[in-house]
Amino acid sequence: MCKQSPIWQIVFGVLPVFLAVLIAAMLVIAVDRDPVEVVTNIWEGAFRNTKSFAGVLNFWIPLTLVCVGLTVTFRSGLWNIGIEGQILIGAMFASWGALYIQLPEALAPLQIAIEIALGILGGMLWAGIAGALKVWLGVHEIFGGMALNSIASVWGIYLISGPWYPEGGSAQQSAPFSKVALLPGISDDWPVSLLALVLTVMALIIVPLILNRTRWGLQLKATGKNQRSALLLGVPINTVAMSSFLVCGGLAGIAGAYRTLFTYGSFRPLASGGIGFLGLLVVLLASTRTLWIPVITFLFAAILSGSTRLRVAMQLDASLAQVLQSTLVLLFLLVGGLRQRFEARSATPVEPEAAQPPVQTRAGGEVIAP
DSSP states (O other), X not given: OOOOOHHHHHHHHHHHHHHHHHHHHHHHHHTTOOHHHHHHHHHHHHHSSHHHHHHHHHHHHHHHHHHHHHHHHHHTTOOOTTHHHHHHHHHHHHHHHHHHOOOOGGGHHHHHHHHHHHHHHHHHXXXXXXXXXXXXXXXXXXXXXXXXXXXXXXXXXXXXXXXXXXXXXXXXXXXXXOGGGSOOOSOSSOOOOHHHHHHHHHHHHHHHHHHHHSHHHHHHHHHHHOHHHHHHTTOOHHHHHHHHHHHHHHHHHHHHHHIIIIIIXXXXXXXXXXXXXXXXXXXXXXXXXXXXXXXXHHHHHHHHHHTHHHHHHHOOOTHHHHHHHHHHHHHHHXXXXXXXXXXXXXXXXXXXXXXXXXXXXXXXXXXXXX
C-alpha cells in the first residue's frame, strides 16, 4: 500500500468537520436562526467566565476517564457497551460510602479515599461480570453489557425510591451528602476538583504508556488483532480479556464517583448521564490514537456545556449540540471508510525481486562465487 500524500491526509481530516458544520448550519437555518449566533452562544456558554470553563472541565474529567478505559477494551478487540452501567454502579458504591461512612472532618481525606476506592470496586465488579459472561459463558459483550446497563438502572431507581429515599424529598435523588464526603473544589471561582483532575491526567499518561511499552499491552494488541493467532503464540486471551474489562471498569467507577461526589452531591439514578455511550463515540473517532482523546473530549465537553445557553438566549433545544456531535462521528467514520478505499485503489503492487542463486560458503566462511 502506498503512503498517502500530506494533501490527502489534510483533506480527509478536514472534510468530516466541514460537512458536520455544514449540516448543523442547515438545521439551524431551517428553524429560522442564525448559525453564527448559535456558535457565538455556545462559545460564550463554555468560556464566558471561569465558572463556565470549570463546567467544561467538570464534564471533561469523567468523559476522559471513561474514554481512557475504553481504549483498553478496544485494544483487546472488545466492545464494552456495559460502560454506562459500570459508571452507575461505581456511583452507587461511592454513594453508599458517602451515606453510611461518617468520619470526622479531620479525616475528610480518608473518607474521600474510601469513597473513590468503593467507586473503583463497583466499576470493576460490574465490568468483571460482563467479562465473566464473555469469557466463561460465551455471551457476547454487547448483549451482556446492554443487559447489565438495564439492571444497573433499575437498581438505581430502586435505591432512591426505597432505602435511600430522602425524608421530605422526591424519588429523583438521594439525600445530600455531608460536606466531609464531598470532593472539595479548588476555589469558589474555580469549582473543579483538583484531585479528580490529577487522577485524569495520570490516567492519560500512564495507560498509554502501559498499552505501548509493556508485555500486557502487547498481549492486548495481539488478542485484538487475531485471537486464534494470539492463542497459538501462548497469549492467555481469557486472562487478557478479563483484565481489560477490570481496568476499564475501575476507571469508569472513578468517573461515577466523581459524578456523585462532586457534580451532584447526591446519588441520582441517571448519574452516568450518557457519558458511557458518548465515550464509545469518542473512542471510535480517536481510533487507536490515544493522544487525541483529551482533545476530542474537551471539544465535546465544550460543545455540550456551551449548548445550555441556547435554550435561554435563542429558545433552541440544547440537543442541537448532540446532533452536531453524532453527525461529526458518523461523518468521520464514513470518510475513514472512503479513505481506506482510496488508499487501496492508489496502492501499486510491488514486483517480486528476481530469484537469486543461493550463496555458498566454504568451512572458513569464504564465499564461493556462483
